[in-house]
Amino acid sequence: MRRTKEDAQHTRESLLDAAERLFAERGVSRTSLQDIAKVAGVTRGAVYWHFQDKAELFNAMMSRTTLPMEDTLKSIDTEREANPLAELKASMMNVMRRIAHDPRTQRVFDIATLKVEYVEELSGIRDRHLNVHGSCQNHVEATFRRAQALGQIRADLDLHVLAVTYMALVNGLIHNWMLDQTRYGLVDAADASIDLFLKGLR
Structure with a gap:
């Protein structure tokens, strides 16, 4: 039984790996x-x-790579955090570093931002995208509420x-960098841009 479960998990991972490779290509x-x-x-x-x-x-492929980054935002305690703006920036910089330096994360973001069409058969992908974006935006808003x-x-x-x-700033930085990685360094640009944005709120 254990071997059967291991085989099934191996097959699932192989399918996700194959999908990631083909979607990118x-x-x-x-x-x-x-x-x-x-x-x-496999058959x-x-x-x-x-x-x-x-x-x-597709959503399973996204989840195994991006869920840790979604969890990064959710780790901010919007009820008790003493310095919510610093935590917000730190969490987003972790995301930027992972996109810039982790090949799998970079490949999946490339697929998600540049290689997917929201046609009818892929409406579930659009739904997931909207849910994740909405969840992140709500968390950012709660962080700003705590800071206020x-x-x-x-x-x-x-x-x-x-x-x-804020979400438009972050998504724009990622999207434009994915289009042309020679235009700017993602981590440095995000560091300066987020600082400039947050300073304007004080």
Whole structure:
């Protein structure tokens, strides 16, 4: 029984590895489940045993790489944090360093930002993207609320607008860097940009 579970887990990981490779090379919409099965060395039936469809497989591929970064934001205690803005920046810089220096994370972000189309068969991917973005934005807004309560940012600022703007800044830095990594160093640009943004709130 244990061996069977280990084999199943190995097959699942092989499928995720194959999907990650093919999505990066061809794009998501131009990669079929048959293509993924062939590269993984399994039957198409094995794909459906592990994943309902391509969207579920894509989301599983994303989860094994990006969930730790989503957890980074969630680790900020928005109720008791003494320096929420510093923690917010530190958590985002961890994300930027991982994107810049970890090949798998960089490849998955490349797929997520440049190689996926939100067509009907991939609507589940769009739903996940929106859920993750919404969760992160809500956490950022809660962090700003804590900072405002502590008098670290101005009382007249709209926290929802701040959170939307912050997310646009972060996503823009990542997206533009993924398009052309020679334009700027992601970590240095993020460090300076986030500092400039946060200083403007005081």
